Amino acid sequence: MLSTPKKRSFFTRELLHWNARFNHRDMPWKHEKDPYKIWLSEIILQQTRVEQGREYYNRFVHAYPTVEQLAVAKDDDVYKLWEGLGYYSRCKNLLHTAREIVNKYAGVFPKTYEEIIQLKGIGPYTAAAIASFAFQLPYAVLDGNVMRILSRYFGISTAIDSTEGKKELATLANSLLDTDAPGIYNQAIMDFGATICKPKQPVCTNCLLAENCTAFANVEQQAYPVKEKKVKQSSRWMYYFIAGNKDNYFIRKRTEKDIWFQLHEFVLIETNNKKSIAQILKLNAYKQLMPSTASITNTSEVYTHKLTHQILHIVFVEARLQAGTKLDGYQLTARSQLKKLAFPKILSLYVEKMGKTIT
Numbered sequence: 001m002l003s004t005p006k007k008r009s010f011f012t013r014e015l016l017h018w019n020a021r022f023n024h025r026d027m028p029w030k031h032e033k034d035p036y037k038i039w040l041s042e043i044i045l046q047q048t049r050v051e052q053g054r055e056y057y058n059r060f061v062h063a064y065p066t067v068e069q070l071a072v073a074k075d076d077d078v079y080k081l082w083e084g085l086g087y088y089s090r091c092k093n094l095l096h097t098a099r100e101i102v103n104k105y106a107g108v109f110p111k112t113y114e115e116i117i118q119l120k121g122i123g124p125y126t127a128a129a130i131a132s133f134a135f136q137l138p139y140a141v142l143d144g145n146v147m148r149i150l151s152r153y154f155g156i157s158t159a160i161d162s163t164e165g166k167k168e169l170a171t172l173a174n175s176l177l178d179t180d181a182p183g184i185y186n187q188a189i190m191d192f193g194a195t196i197c198k199p200k201q202p203v204c205t206n207c208l209l210a211e212n213c214t215a216f217a218n219v220e221q222q223a224y225p226v227k228e229k230k231v232k233q234s235s236r237w238m239y240y241f242i243a244g245n246k247d248n249y250f251i252r253k254r255t256e257k258d259i260w261f262q263l264h265e266f267v268l269i270e271t272n273n274k275k276s277i278a279q280i281l282k283l284n285a286y287k288q289l290m291p292s293t294a295s296i297t298n299t300s301e302v303y304t305h306k307l308t309h310q311i312l313h314i315v316f317v318e319a320r321l322q323a324g325t326k327l328d329g330y331q332l333t334a335r336s337q338l339k340k341l342a343f344p345k346i347l348s349l350y351v352e353k354m355g356k357t358i359t
């Protein structure tokens, strides 16, 4: 096996060779030079699979072809377009940054890495992607995929979530970058991670890097990347009362700094452990909110929705309320209006299932 300087130059050369000859991965934003569209695609792709992201990217580019058009859009319309993608803080930052580009940079996307990374919602990975794809600046992308490839190929046993590991990998990633074609190199390594050096089943038999790959030589592909911490997940139990009558439901917009920010929801009673509906009806939180005359007509099974740090257990309770009922903090909203508002996907799916479509 090669020593490190040769191993590094072999890596870059063979990666670019693979890209030129064998990389057929196609995506609508590939080869895009407009920084606005590159930024849009990168924000959509954070925490989202390419297949799902593709559809949303096309929708956004169609609805808002320029950063100026996104900047003047109504928040509710943008959240509605984002509905179903999850991690809604991305949408909030998207709007904030579009408006900042218009107000501070007169609608012209900033052209330096230092300015790009100052924008809200843009970390080192996204800044490197925009800087290299749009402006050919020499910044190497480094995310979980790139860390996995480098850890395997170089046999790096420093934990990638430690400060030391992050530093080591950042230095290594920058030393491998082809500074004459940083955009092509960055796209190549991202595509390589998605199609060859995949997390679960890397295609080592088809890999041009195999002859110098440490993990492959030691049959240790699954041992890399090394991680220090396990992600802790907390459990939340969310009891959603779909309360109202057949034409109107009580809803509100979520405005707390929490999941689903700015999305709408039905009447919520939340606990941190499982409870029966009989127990829920005895809680003060329920009694203070709902009238004693509410009649429960149906209770759903438990739906589980996993986020990075949280597991949501969601139960839907259909409840009929008497005419004239008012609920603190919630607005009675006509069913026909609901489809115009953005809801968390799991809520709109359940209501669809009830035959009362809101999407």
Ligand code: SF4
Pocket: 149, 152, 153, 196, 197, 198, 202, 203, 204, 207, 208, 209, 210, 213, 214, 215, 216, 221
């Ligand atoms: S040989 Fe396998 S583990 Fe090594 S870089 Fe190629 S795909 Fe990844």
